[in-house]
Amino acid sequence: MTEPLILIEALSKRFQSGGGLFARPRAMMAVRDVSLSVGRGEVVGVVGESGCGKSTLARLVLRLIEPTAGTVRFDGTDLTGLPPAALRRMRRRMAMVFQDPYSSLDPRYTLTDVLSEPYRVQGEPLPTGRVAEMLGAVGLPEAMATSHPHQLSGGQRQRVGIARALALAPDFVVLDEPTASLDVSIQAQIIALLSDLRDRLGLTYLFISHDLGLVRYFCNRIVVMYLGAVVEVLPAATATPRHPYTQALIASGFVPDPAARRAIVPVAGEVPSPFNLPPGCAFAGRCPRATDQCRTTRPALSDEAHPVACFHPI
Ligand SMILES: Nc1ncnc2c1ncn2[C@@H]1O[C@H](COP(=O)(O)OP(=O)(O)O)[C@@H](O)[C@H]1O
Ligand SMILES: [Mg+2]
Structure with a gap:
């Protein structure tokens, strides 16, 4: 078996x-x-x-x-031990799209400036026609090349954020809540765009x-x-959750109106302070299935096809 594109082991911060x-x-x-691992072409949530x-x-x-501890391997190379020059070369192949497209775009820049920045950082010339090509790839008109971020709508700005991430043709993109600050209808368009780009460019997300x-x-x-640790890995989007925490998230997760969704407290009980975690399972204080064992011993993520960190999974 070939190594996954991303292999994260025992990572802590x-x-x-x-x-x-x-x-x-x-x-x-x-x-x-x-x-956790991310295979080539996979979309891991x-x-x-x-x-x-x-x-x-x-x-x-x-x-x-x-x-603080642990390793990240990218395509077989341990990034944690890489010297700066080698890391910079490797970074060409990875990119990030941020939640807030506005704060991640310099207001003084035109879109041409924004989209040529990754080339400047790498010390490479901007290929002729590349800006128009990138704007086209994310569904923006070429004429916007001279616009500034404040002249754009939220959805358009996130398209620019995506174009900038894809400028150097990476293999792997981290999407950090890319639609969280957008209206639901715009959110759907951005998800459709990301899905289309993944298919066309063979991206891993x-x-x-x-x-x-x-x-x-x-x-x-x-x-x-949950509180910094993995409590469950759903092997497929359709898998039935086994962890009481994931079940509670599902129960609260399908309200279509995001305002109403935010108003719902997803899980009853108080979240423990991350500065003072309880000795056992971090979710025990909110969990309807918790026993004495859960309050004293921390459950490890199981080594199963559907891994779960719980003594009493569903
Ligand atoms: N640079 C930092 N210095 C100190 N604490 C931080 C820093 N960045 C994040 N944190 C803390 O780490 C925890 C996780 O934050 P974050 O990774 O941003 O969570 P999420 O993206 O899931 O909302 C939070 O309690 C946050 O306050
Ligand atoms: Mg965050």
Whole structure:
């Protein structure tokens, strides 16, 4: 078997925050011992509530931040040990699309500037006609090349964000909540575009979202995170969840109106502080199936076709 395009092993990230004259700095694990793989051409989803470590995982995978522990292999090469020049060459093959298309685009730039920036960073000349080609690929008119981001709608700006990510023809793209700040109708158009680009360009995606309904629609396999750790890997979008947390997410995830969806508290009970995690399962305090074992012992992700980190899976 050939190695998957992305192979993440036992990845952890610890953040230190606060601290001052009288306060001791506090440490928390934003990502805890995460292992996962993404095969070539696959779309793997990462889902979980806000603050569970999705963006931190995204940045670790592209080595935009350094891990506290663990490794990320890209096409057989360990990125964690790569010197800067080799990392820069490797970065050509990976890209990221961010949630907020506005804050990730420099307002002083024209779209030509935005789309030629990846070439500048790599120290490569911009091929003739490339800007028009990229705008065309994401469904924007060539005449927009001289526009500035503020002249565009939210959906158009995210199309620019996607074009910029694809400028250097990467193999792998991390999509970090790419539609979270868009209206539902625009969201559907962006998802359709991403799906079309994946087919045409043979891309591999890691698709991050807090919306399990959306992830189930778009992804081949789904990783569910809770407080920095993987609690379940759904082997197919249609798989029935086994973890009580994923079940609770599903129960709250199919309200079509995003405003109403946000109003729903997805799971009852209080989320423990990431600065002070309980000794057992992090979900035990909110879980209807929890027993004494769950409160004292941390369940590991099982080694099964449908892995779950739970002593009493469904
Ligand atoms: N640079 C940082 N310094 C300290 N804490 C951070 C930093 N980045 C993220 N965190 C914390 O790590 C946790 C996970 O954050 P994040 O990865 O952004 O979650 P998500 O993308 O799932 O909403 C949060 O508690 C957040 O406050
Ligand atoms: Mg995030």
